Amino acid sequence: VPGLELAEMDRAMGDALCCGGGGGNFFTDVLGGGADSSCRVRVREAAETGAQVLAVACPKCAKMFEDAVKAENLE
Structure with a gap:
């Protein structure tokens, strides 16, 4: 994509944090869980890169990240 710039977070690939969704938090977290939940930590790290889009597969x-973005007021 012309003009696209990849902004990789410091903790990436094997060093990345899980969002918590696979551990059951997908069903128990309400609006991103507590401030220290892995998904909210991850969203704050993503925001620090200056990226406008957080792409996940x-x-x-x-x-999880959608709820964490709302909880962190990063919409």
Whole structure:
């Protein structure tokens, strides 16, 4: 995509945090869970890159991050 720039987070690939969705938090977290939940930490890390889009391949990550973005007031 012309003009697209990849902004990788410091913790990426094997060092990345799980969003928590696969561990059952998908069904128990309400609006992103507590401030120290892995999905909210991850969303804050993504915001620090300055990226305008957070792209994920996993549908559970998409939902977890959507709620975390709202909880962090990053919409």
